[in-house]
Amino acid sequence: MxxxxxxxxxxxxxxxxxxxxxxxxxxxxxxxxxxxxxxxxxxxxxxxxxxxxxxxxxxxxxxTPKGEKTAIEIIRKHRLWELFLMKSLELGWEEVHSEAEHLEHQTTEFLMNKIDDFLGNPKFDPHGEPIPQKDGTIPNMEAQISLNKSQVGKEYLVKRVNDESKEVMDYFTEIGLNLNSKIKIKNFLKYDNSTIIELNDNVHSFSEKIGKRIFISQLNE
Amino acid sequence: MxxxxxxxxxxxxxxxxxxxxxxxxxxxxxxxxxxxxxxxxxxxxxxxxxxxxxxxxxxxxxxTPKGEKTAIEIIRKHRLWELFLMKSLELGWEEVHSEAEHLEHQTTEFLMNKIDDFLGNPKFDPHGEPIPQKDGTIPNMEAQISLNKSQVGKEYLVKRVNDESKEVMDYFTEIGLNLNSKIKIKNFLKYDNSTIIELNDNVHSFSEKIGKRIFISQLNE
DNA sequence: TTGTAAAGTTAAGCATACTTAAACTTGAAT
DNA sequence: ATTCAAGTTTAAGTATGCTTAACTTTACAA
Missing domain, CATH: 1.10.10.10 (Winged helix-like DNA-binding domain superfamily/Winged helix DNA-binding domain)
Incomplete structure (x- = not known):
């Protein structure tokens, strides 16, 4: 309300x-x-x-508990809309955030549950964020660290990205960075705390600010 | 805006x-x-x-022309949402109006055109209403009359219904009245201007107020 | 043609969701 | 302990979208 x-x-x-x-x-x-x-x-x-x-x-x-319940319901709507728009209309993962941002406020529980069921009650959205379930519980994410906290020389899988900036998401799409992309950490620049990585045989760098918004898990060989 | x-x-x-x-x-x-x-x-x-x-x-x-353009854009969104919710989530024709009523105000042109294309640029919504096209034109409906204006003894096909009342739409669903249902006009009651019809071998009556909201075309044998 | 009821408008007031500007806390350095 | 700058709140004002109450216009019946 x-x-x-x-x-x-x-x-x-x-x-x-x-x-x-x-x-x-x-x-x-x-x-x-x-x-x-x-x-x-x-x-x-x-x-x-x-x-x-x-x-x-x-x-x-x-x-308060009441406020948290409300927040979780809104986030549930946001993330379900994101997934639904990708699955049903084939929008890109960089396009869905801003649409969901509006739709989340105008969606009944009834419609949301229909969408949830249509999608098979998914646990994660297209950016790796957990989708709060009908009962209010939030699925556990596997252990993740932000790109900034990674170790030089090691390989990781991209597990979650923050999708708030369309600009940044467009850039990820352009260089082929997706969920479950394999990356290798090449170096950290002391100069500006940026991270140099290898992705699909290309080398890229991410500023500290962007690095904080990419979450990865170690690749176990 | x-x-x-x-x-x-x-x-x-x-x-x-x-x-x-x-x-x-x-x-x-x-x-x-x-x-x-x-x-x-x-x-x-x-x-x-x-x-x-x-x-x-x-x-x-x-x-004004500007106002009419705006109205048509909103109606386009409303009717495309209705069709989309039915096609993609299998909602009933009685369920989609109230959802669309909210969603229509929070949908970008971009998303609307994606939905339009997904649906194959349809010309009519689930209640027989014409869907304004991308260019602002409104598809022509075939000649229709309201149930009140029909002739006793003749047979008709249901071509359009007004979906504003969920209650009434629920009733239509219950008695199996759908788009393209065949009906035969049995009688008009002078007492209250209600219409008696035959539908799927059952007899039903509609008040004048409801009759005004059912649109039909003559069945050509 | 005029009086009056119905239809329509204006005025004043309220809640929401903001703004700018002024006033107040807080806490950390002196 | 005192000061003062940063952070935060209050106060006053604005626009929107409504309300009720009072007023104005219209139309039409006598």
Missing amino acids: PSISKENYIKAVYSLCQNDAHSVSTSALATKLNITNAATSDMAKGLSKQGFIKYEKYKGVSL | PSISKENYIKAVYSLCQNDAHSVSTSALATKLNITNAATSDMAKGLSKQGFIKYEKYKGVSL
């Missing part, structure tokens, strides 16, 4: 609480949502009163 | 200008949109200033 703005706020709290701590600052939310600090503080009051978030002034924001 | 409220307003103007005149009263719009008269007058000013409608105080509302 929350509005689109509120759903996006809840989603942002969820995603920013994943990596870091158990709470987010309002300014981090403002950056993520592209609104002013003032607006995020304001919004926090409303969502707190409605029981979606825990908010202590000057201390940041975190989700 | 109009908001969801504005899109729905434009759609309502379009649909209410179809049957009757070339213009609608604000109160007719209020009834259709389930908002107050005051709100429709207010909205009219805004949409008029933005060039979507022609609005003269106390004289009703009509679409």
Whole structure:
């Protein structure tokens, strides 16, 4: 029942609480949502009163169980739409994020479950992200590290990528980097912390910022 | 670019200008949109200033060419979604209207054209309504009359139904009334203007209000 | 032709979701 | 302990999309 703005706020709290701590600052939310600090503080009051978030002034924001349930439902819709658009319409993995971003707010439970069943109740979306299940549980991902944390000389498989930037996803597509692509780490440049890898017999480099958004697992020979 | 409220307003103007005149009263719009008269007058000013409608105080509302183009684009999205949900997810013809009602406002041209192509650029939706094409043209329907205007004793094929009421669509499904169902007109009751028909060897009656929403064409032997 | 009921509009008010600008906390360096 | 800059919140204002209540216009019946 929350509005689109509120759903996006809840989603942002969820995603920013994943990596870091158990709470987010309002300014981090403002950056993520592209609104002013003032607006995020304001919004926090409303969502707190409605029981979606825990908010202590000057201390940041975190989700209540109710808020987390809501976030997971939205993420479920987002990821199922992504997979569905790829499977049924053959969109590219770089095209589906922005469409899902809109559709996720206008999809009934009924339709979502139809799509889920059509897809055979999948566990992962086209970018390797786990799809929250009908019962709210989130499938486990196999152990992964970000590209930045890899070891020079070793080989890995690409297991997950962050799809928020269409630009970056287009680049991945262009160089043939896909889920389960095999890569070999050639070097780390001290100069800018970029990573040099070998992929399909070609050499590429990724900036630190991009490297943080590629997740890999070690290839066991 | 109009908001969801504005899109729905434009759609309502379009649909209410179809049957009757070339213009609608604000109160007719209020009834259709389930908002107050005051709100429709207010909205009219805004949409008029933005060039979507022609609005003269106390004289009703009509679409400008720009408004009509917008209306047709929304209807295209609605009807393509309906067909797509039926074809790809096997939803029933009674289930797709309310889903499309939401999705139509959150769908890019890009995605819509993908869906259009996937479906083979169809000309009619699951309820017999013509689907506006990519170029804005609307396919011609073959000559149809509403059930009310039929002749006792003659046989007809069901060619189009109004799908706005889920309740009514559920009833059609229950009695096995589909597109291209063959029906025979048994009688008109003077008492309440209802129509008695024969369908699949069963006899049914439809109120005047429902009869107005079933469109048929004469069966040529 | 005029009075009046119905139809339609304006005015004022509310909630949401923002903005900018001013005021306030916090905490870390002095 | 004090200061002050960064971070955060409050206050005031805006646009949208509605509401209710009061007012205006229209049309048509007498």
